Amino acid sequence: MILNHFNCSNCRQMHIDTDLLYTWGAVAKKVPKHAVIFFENDPPLSYYQILEGTVKMSYTNEDGKDLTIGIFNEGNSFGEPPLFIEQPYPASAEAQTDCVILKLSKTNFFSLLEENPEIQSRVLKLFAWKIYNKIVFSKNIINHKPEYRIQYFLDNLKRQHNSKPSQKMKIPYTRQEIADFTGLRVETVIRTISLMNKNKKIEIIDHKLFY
Known part of the structure; x- marks a missing residue:
């Protein structure tokens, strides 16, 4: 069943079945510690999912300070929202450890979603959760x-x-x-x-x- 291809862990993190990603042309790449996967303001060209290791996303503010916006571990995807709105990455992604990362082209990623509407629906739910959690988090921090x-x-x-x-x-x-x-x-x-x-x-x- 399509449901088995997607695990969102209460829809807070996205994880698409690796076999399905390979079927659609994903390639596993080794990324050494401290290597940059993509830079802030780069155009989004691929879907990324971690097989091994840890990735940090961060951006540099006006004062030149590096600000962390997320740390992602094995099984997590990262950097996917810009794919949907054709905007550059708002932050850079860097390997915090030696990593193995699945990379699927943007074109094939959207073809995968079109062929699997259940996954597409859950991706939308994931984004809704992210927006909701960000608002609740800000409300409880400020x-x-x-x-x-x-x-x-x-x-x-x-x-x-x-x-x-x-x-x-x-x-x-x-x-x-x-x-x-x-x-x-x-x-x-x-x-x-x-x-x-x-x-x-x-x-x-x-x-x-x-x-």
Whole structure:
């Protein structure tokens, strides 16, 4: 069934069956750590899905500061929205680890969607969830104290990874990246995380965060 070709994990992340992608001409490429997959303002020409590794998307603001907008892991796709609106990428994508990435041409990707309307419907639902989550996230971040912002960010991250509240999860972000996501200064994040660790709301092991 077509349903088996698409897994959206509560429609927060997109994952199309790899065999189906290969059928439509996808090619697996090895991407070394720190290699750039595409740059900010490049035209979108392909659909990307991670087989192995981690990819970060970020952009440079007017002050020259690198701001992270997302980190994607095995099974996730990334950079797909610009394909649908024929606009350049708003951020660059860089391999955070050695990666293996499936790459499918834009033309073949849209042909795949046309032949599989169930996948097309779920892609639209995924985009709706992304817009909804961004609004809810902003609503819960703006005008709140630093600890609330950080804790909300971490709770949201655990939900995205289907991690149980009672389980400790290793946080895959640096203090700077948490600052970027929450709109705080990195010094504030470091100070607040230290306080949360002291109050046993978060655990720090070898400089790594667990929540």
